[in-house]
Amino acid sequence: MAFGFFKKGKKQKQSSSDKYDNLLVKEIVQETSDAITIVFEQPENKISYDSGQFLTLIVPIDGKEVRRAYSLSSSSSVDEDLAVTIKRVEGGLMSNYLPDNLKVGDTLKVMDPMGTFTTQFDVKNKRHFIQFAGGSGITPMMSIIKSTLIQEPESIVSLIYCNRNIDSIIFKQKLEELETNYEGRLHVIHVLDDAPMNWQGYSGLLNKDMLTSLFERIPDWGTDNTTYLMCGPEGMMKNAESLLDGLNIPKERVFKESFVQGIIDKDPSKDEYKDELVERMVTVIYDGEEHKINVAPNASILESALDKDIDLPYSCQSGLCTACRGKCVSGKVKLDEEEGLSESELDEGYVLTCVGHPLTDDVVIEIG
């Protein structure tokens, strides 16, 4: 994906001694029946982050260390502390474990904030963000909304927010307050799957007719200073993307945060590289140490390293977050998923070890 306003995210911390922080849980807010916000106290050694970035939580569950990435819903320009908002997912390991077990006063191990769904705020900017959020996809949007309203007095935000029903709307009241406090600068339009009888707003699937009618209520939606942001279920984002495409919105103005805990499930027998995908040795240089890792045909480089207890950085394990990014300085690597990397990163030889497989015997990857 090409990034315009939005920049490639912060680099990770690089030495193993400071890769992780332990954060104190200061407050747990029940947002809806199935969503909580975890507020972490800013440590003395302040953690800086940009709106739109995510935090990777590392939690021991049933004797195994589980990592999951959650977008920060707080804004560093508004909120004293850091917060992530988590919605239960059916069968989700951490999204159910935390609401059931976490208590105020606990500490959680986290990785530094990461992610590229970010922008630099500037008081001189005069721009319009049109956001499409679905369910818990509101979390990075909330952070961006707060930062925009406070840091760019001349910028405005229009949020199209899709939810199952009224009770599942995360931050409903907070958004209403912001709309009132920043009158004319934040415009929230709710779309519900399952609307009550007296619902005055929109309901049903976001389609061409609905978007046309929504855009009649959104000023200047097609101008050059408008940026379109989306975060939510994959289906919703694909739909919104193709609708914007149908309105000739340039792709460079559309940015999405894909936060599906993806399962790369491709049939290896149909892989165009199936003949090259054999067991190979890969060299990974991380933290000044060189590791030789034997990678089996169906395993990723990261999986193989973790199996050998080599502590490489990672988060989503789905090729989306770039926590495992490294530069391939020798040999050839095949990626199951390239979404997380920009074209220029791919051209420069960057790879993601969580979805990377060696195609030659001389692969050397430098991380950090």
Ligand code: FES
């Ligand atoms: S761990 Fe997220 S891209 Fe590899």
